[in-house]
Amino acid sequence: MxxxxxxxxxxxxxxxxxxxxxxxxxxxxxxxxxxxxxxxxxxxxxxxxxxxxxxxxxxxxxxxxxxxxxxxxxxxxxxxxxxxxxxxxxxxxxxxxxxxxxxxxxxxLPKHTAAYARMIRADNARRVLRAHAERLASTASDPGLPNPVASVLGMADDISRVLDALAAQFAPHPGSFPRTPLPPDVPRPASKEEDLAEERLLLATATAYPAEVRQMRWLTEADFLLPLHAALWQSITTLVHRGDMVDPITVLGEAQHRGLLTGTLTPKDLMDLVSTPAGSPEYWGEKILGRALLAHAQTVAARFTAYTDDLANTPHQLVTGSRRALADLNSLRTRWMRATAPAPAPAESQPARRGQPPRATRPPPQSALLSPRAHR
Known part of the structure; x- marks a missing residue:
């Protein structure tokens, strides 16, 4: 043996x-x-x-x-x-x-005590930023939070204050942007059927109510999980902003010009995809944008971690790189605030113009009662 x-x-x-x-x-x-x-x-x-x-x-x-x-x-x-x-x-x-x-x-050399103290404070700044990155990533991926977007944005505000405090403690220097290779964006899983169903509902309701789409510039193609859904959203918004007529047939025509019809996606499949509306485009759009914001928060947290793991970065480089990463998240915050801003108060009722029928209203579906807009 x-x-x-x-x-x-x-x-x-x-x-x-x-x-x-x-x-x-x-x-x-x-x-x-x-x-x-x-x-x-x-x-x-x-x-x-x-x-x-x-x-x-x-x-x-x-x-x-x-x-x-x-x-x-x-x-x-x-x-x-x-x-x-x-x-x-x-x-x-x-x-x-x-x-x-x-x-x-x-x-x-005892006379170098101040230099040793600066090294200790610099390493502490690295650890503090990394801890905030871990909490941000954990919060953005926690499915049990009642309002995850608000929690993530609150943490982003905390990180911004930490960066301001660190910037005041450490002097800037030339070459302040870190040269750390950034990790790829955190992948967004498209396996949850509920999330994909909400994207399909947005496309159908946007086709049915194109007038509301004109106010939804806060939603972009990058917010979608499925590339096909992103391309169809772009097709619909293109028709809307050109002032063209929008219905399943015209969406089919725009999609054809964009090369979206393939052997696995027939014209009938595409029209079925945009022909079953429920609720309002804004309601589904908010849910899609909220998911995109949470996913990007995880990417920002990964960038913070990459910066802190690179010991070559000085505290000022950590602050500069982290602020730039946080700016990307704040751009989504701006779009989220536009999407969820309270609707303007209705104007006093005025008589309808001659020859123009009063504007019809449609009751919200049961699912729309869960929208953040419904509670404002």
Missing amino acids: PHTPEPDEDDDLDRVPAPKPVHYAEQALLGALLLEPARLADTEPLIAQHFDSHTHAALFTAIRTLPPPDPADHAKDTAWLNSVLEHARPHAPGLNASYLHALIQFCP
């Missing part, structure tokens, strides 16, 4: 990830403060929450909390170091005196 070699302990050590640069910056800063406590003034506005290591954060808190020692006394004994250890150990049980002395030995 062949002998199976035992795993080498060195192989296990090779699998342990190497410490990040901020780990060494934290060690150097703490070593500087333990050696020369008066250097604490050079760390502002650093706080314990900026540290990546919990143990280092506990040490920094202890250093900030205890009164600094007299420099002459500190040079002769370890009383203050013992007090720091005693104060920090309840929050970091594995901490010992030998580690404090190792930190002191590790610090290259």
Whole structure:
């Protein structure tokens, strides 16, 4: 029977990830403060929450909390170091005196404390932005939220405020846009029949009520899940904005000119697709735009993550790239606000013009009662 070699302990050590640069910056800063406590003034506005290591954060808190020692006394004994250890150990049980002395030995130059502090704050900015990206992606993909679009837009506002705060903390510099290769857009699954059915209902109601389509410039082809539906929407809106007559036959003609008829999509299939209206175009359009906004929020979150994973990016590059990604989401926000803006108050009733019948109204379908517009 062949002998199976035992795993080498060195192989296990090779699998342990190497410490990040901020780990060494934290060690150097703490070593500087333990050696020369008066250097604490050079760390502002650093706080314990900026540290990546919990143990280092506990040490920094202890250093900030205890009164600094007299420099002459500190040079002769370890009383203050013992007090720091005693104060920090309840929050970091594995901490010992030998580690404090190792930190002191590790610090290259205590006079560089301010530079070490900036490195720690820069890494914290990276982690903060990444955490916001994870929450944004999680919120945009959570099917259980009662109003996911509002939640996502609220998180986008939070991220914008975070970016403003970071921009004020870190100075700009040339070449401020990151060169990080961006990930592809998060794919939008088109497998949910309910979502595809809503797109078909939009096409049918838009064909039946083209006058309402003229006010729906907030919906674009990119918002659709299925390319065929996007192309048919473009066919319908082209007819509407040209002032042409719109019905299933004229939509068929426009679709033919766009090369949409194939062996799998016959003229009858296409006309059936746009011939069964229900509800209003605006209602279905809002649902389609809302899904597109949530999908794009996931793409924006992926871009944030890509920027934060690239350690070559400075804090200012993170802010610049993230703001540009957020601007793409805000463009959808603008269209969403136009789509869901309260309808203008009806004008006072006026007599119909001579020879013009009063405008007919149609009751909303039961499904339209679920529309956000129905509650405004």
